[in-house]
Amino acid sequence: MSLLPLFLIRWLAPLLWPLRALTTRAWLREAEVDAVLARLHPAWRLNRVFARVVGREWVSDDLLALRLRCNGNARGWRAGQHVQLHLQLDGVRHSRSYSLTRVGAGxxxxLGIRRQPGGRLSNRVLDHLPVGAVLELGQARGELQWPEQGAGVGLLAAGSGITALLGLLREALARGYTAPVTLLHYVREAGQRAYQAELQQLMLRHPNLQVRWLLTGQDARHDPQGGRFQAGHLLGMSDFGLLACGPAGFVEAVRNNWGGSLQVEAFSPPQRISEPGQAVRLDFARSRVAALGDSNRSLLEQAEEHGLRPAHGCRQGICASCTCTLLAGTVRDLRSGEPFAEPGQPIRLCVSAPLGDVQLDI
Incomplete structure (x- = not known):
């Protein structure tokens, strides 16, 4: 039972700055301060974000809108970003990245959470996490922004990619965006058309919004406008700012058929090159480990093979949990092929491969 209400610990959060200063100077241990705060309320921490489940709503056959109220440590969050959700399962801490579909007051x-066949964390959340439960979240990350330039906005989502775009759409319409907006949502089956009732209501209230659901599974043959993404679906959007979110293959197909302003976010790992690449030398400076590596494989995989345990989350380049500093050498982004060679530059291990000998601050 909580000794203090959640609204009060949110109000008190900014007043804890003296304790934060003392822990920064190592005069107090943050874990000990957190233990005292948690006795007063299970969601109260000095810096970490904890939240209580306040609502659950199924918005499609396989996608749940999970509503949470955070303690006072979730600052500057924006719809369209994503957060790591942490949950202890059978004594093991698991983490997954989910998009913020709404960021409100108080x-x-x-979050939009889709059922994944065999998914341990998503299925536990969907089937067993009750209203009133308290869980931990990471800080929000992500660069997707509503395009302010162009004659309109095109939103292309495949599957649960809708969750990264819905929050941006909600906020843009709420603040009075009146230029044309076209949302294309690609789903395998009709029952996966997430937020359908809400989007239909938004179209009635905002004549500038057009939403189309395109079926890509067996039902596609019954839908003359269905099917997987193709260049023809972009007709009428040539002057739009475009955002695309979905599996890596979907995002790449959009990228290859679009020459204008484009922001993308892929929630599956980029396709790996199966053939071995060039032999390179990997120097993990902080761990004092030197080893031979492969120029075609991610640095996270190779670090783990050599006994290291770097922090990581999504393994897809989304959550940034595996970010480390490149000390020397050149790496390649496995998603875009872009090289990075500036010493001191942060890189994401899960989507970076060495182009030659590299030194990392791990």
């Missing part, structure tokens, strides 16, 4: 947020 610490209220909403």
């Amino acid at each position: 610490g209220l947020i909403e």
Whole structure:
């Protein structure tokens, strides 16, 4: 039972700055301060974000809108970003990245969580996480922004990619965006058309919004406008700012058929090159480990093979949990092929491969 209400610990959060200063100077241990705060309320921490489940709503056959109210440590979050959700399962801490579909007043947020066949964390959340439960979140990350330039905005989502774009759409319409907006949502089956009732209501209230659901599974043959993404679906959007979110293959197909302003976010790993690459030398400076590596494989995989345990989360280049500093050498982004060679530059291990000998601050 909580000794203090959640609204009060949110109000008190900024007043804890003296304790934060003392822990920064190592005069107090943050874990000990957190233990005392947690006795007063299970969601109270000095810096870490904890949240209480305040609502659950199924918005398609396989996608749940999970509503949470955070303690006072979720600052500057924006719809369209993503957060790591941490949950202890059978004594093991698991983490997954989910998009913020809403960021409201009073610490209220909403996440879109889709069922994954065989997924341990998603299925536990969907089937067993009750209203009132308290869980931990990472800080929000992500660069997707509503395009302010162009004659309109095109939103292309495949599957649960809708969750990264919905929050941006909600906020843009709420603040009075009146230029044309076209949302294309690609789903395998009709029952996966997430947020369908809400989007239909938004179209009634905002004549500038057009939403189309395109079926890509067996039902596609019954839908003359269905099917997987193709260049023809972009007709009428040539002057739009475009955002695309979905599996890596979908995002790459959009990228290859679009020459204008484009922001993308892929929630599956980029396709790996199966053939071995050039032999390179890997120097993990902080761990004092030197080893031979492969120029075609991610640095996270190779670090783990050599006994290291770098922090990581999504393994897809989304959550940034595996970010480390490149000390020397050149790496390649496995998603875009872009090289990075500036010493001191942060890189994401899970989507970076060495182009030659490299030194990392791990």
